[in-house]
Amino acid sequence: SAVISQKPSRDICQRGTSLTIQCQVDSQVTMMFWYRQQPGQSLTLIATANQGSEATYESGFVIDKFPISRPNLTFSTLTVSNMSPEDSSIYLCSVEGGTGGYEQYFGPGTRLTVT
Amino acid sequence: RKEVEQDPGPFNVPEGATVAFNCTYSNSASQSFFWYRQDCRKEPKLLMSVYSSGNEDGRFTAQLNRASQYISLLIRDSKLSDSATYLCVVNPRGGNEKLTFGTGTRLTIIP
Numbered sequence: 073s074a075v076i077s078q079k080p081s082r083d084i085c086q087r088g089t090s091l092t093i094q095c096q097v098d099s100q101v102t103m104m105f106w107y108r109q110q111p112g113q114s115l116t117l118i119a120t121a122n123q124g125s126e127a128t129y130e131s132g133f134v135i136d137k138f139p140i141s142r143p144n145l146t147f148s149t150l151t152v153s154n155m156s157p158e159d160s161s162i163y164l165c166s167v168e169g170g171t172g173g174y175e176q177y178f179g180p181g182t183r184l185t186v187t
Numbered sequence: 188r189k190e191v192e193q194d195p196g197p198f199n200v201p202e203g204a205t206v207a208f209n210c211t212y213s214n215s216a217s218q219s220f221f222w223y224r225q226d227c228r229k230e231p232k233l234l235m236s237v238y239s240s241g242n243e244d245g246r247f248t249a250q251l252n253r254a255s256q257y258i259s260l261l262i263r264d265s266k267l268s269d270s271a272t273y274l275c276v277v278n279p280r281g282g283n284e285k286l287t288f289g290t291g292t293r294l295t296i297i298p
Contacts, residue, residue, distance in 0.1 A: 073233075
């Protein structure tokens with residue numbers, strides 16, 4: 073499976089500011105995914121990021137709030153904009169396993185606290 | 188009805204016992220099924236894929252029942268290190284890469 077790293081691993085941010093989270097993969101992948109896991113909850117898909125095209129957002133998530141970049145096949149960023157305490161969550165990126173079975177492998181996550 | 192439903196537990200099981208979890212899914216067109224394990228404050232990690240014929244990996248056995256739309260995970264001879272949250276994950280729309288996660292079942296193995 074791919075080795076995935078995320079930066080930062082955690083951050084405490086003030087309300088109204090923005091944070092950009094980086095996701096780096098050790099191999100080229102077509103699709104990358106961004107998830108949110110709120111405290112005590114399961115994972116919710118924010119968007120799917122393909123290299124060279126606009127990200128596809130899930131219902132309830134919009135580009136203005138969560139802009140995503142995918143400049144190449146090994147890297148993506150997610151920005152959480154104009155943060156509020158409700159954005160406090162763990163943000164995870166993932167990639168497909170590449171076997172055709174749709175399994176995904178996850179980065180270690182970014183733990184965000186908004187005060 | 189939720190796309191993927193699990194009993195949240197917690198399941199508190201003595202070491203060495205056998206424990207089983209079930210998970211139901213709503214979309215009969217779902218094609219791919221997985222069990223993930225998530226330790227506290229860690230990312231989810233793929234435990235095993237679930238195949239139509241059922242599959243086994245050491246102490247872990249996964250089964251799929253398409254007629255009743257559920258998947259199961261059986262853990263035999265449970266170890267303390269099996270304590271974690273187990274997430275049932277489904278590819279609900281077949282041929283589409285999106286995954287839907289259950290809320291997880293919390294398992295604690297008691298010495």
